[in-house]
Amino acid sequence: MIDTGRPHSARIYDYLLGGKDYYRVDQQAGDELVATAAQERAGARANRAFLERAVRHVVGAGLRQILDIGTGLPHSPNVHEVALQAAPDVRVAYVDNDPIVTAHADALLRSSDLVGVALADLRDPRGVVEHPQVREVIDFDRPVALVLTSVLHFLTDAQEPEQAVAVLRDALPAGSCLVLSHATDDFADCRAAQAVYAHATTPLTPRSHTEIEKFFDGFELLTPGLVPVPSWRPDAPVAARPATIGIYGAVARKAG
Secondary structure (H helix, E strand, O other), X not given: OOOOOOOOHHHXXXXXXXXXXXXXXXXHHHHHHHHHXXXXXXXXXXXXXXXXXXXXXXXXXXXXXXXXXXXXXXXXXXXXXXXXXXXXXXXXXXXXXXXXXXXXXXXXXXXXXXXXXXXXXXXXHHHHHHOHHHHOOOOOOOOOEEEEEOOHHHOOHHHOHHHHHHHHHHHOOOOOEEEEEEEOOOOOOOHHHHHHHOOOOOOOOOXXXXXXXXXXXXXXXXXXXXXXXXXXXXXXXXXXXXXXXXXXXXXXXXXX
């Protein structure tokens, strides 16, 4: 069921990025976030830039399949646009549990045989892996780039996010990669942001560096490891004192 009466994380993110696919409640929530933490908009943009750099990296490393879970609303350049610029044969499966998100994505992408959209939920990782629309695009016998950017912090500890990632990891063959970003309260108090998301469809659960690093069990972190997203292989030198962005990001490889 589509809930437009409460803010939704994907639509709030779209608003913070300057998109147009959000409702008044999402705009109000986004404005509350910025009012309580001015870096929220910069954080959304830094996270998106990290995603683009990470996608270019995994495609440059030879991966030709991307499974993007918790994809959010389409925002150009989308993952498939970044990937296809680097290699014309990349296949991308987008997965989200919000019918509004998947409807937008399907309308945008239905013309491409290299891109698929599936309505599925990270809280049911086996359902994601076995989803027919995922299987149409992704061959799990070949390396896959699993993208989990800014989605795991919308799972509470009770929803066992580590177990969800472990199920997905075990479905991937050697040579696959994990691209992950996650909100943290290591640098600033997140209680104001959590209060905003408490009225949304999903609560926010920031985690520490140590807690986020556990999601990479079974993977080998690539240099520079798990770092604030602006510091992950930036296209330009990072300022000596960059704005505090409360999001960690990393790319890791599953060894054989």
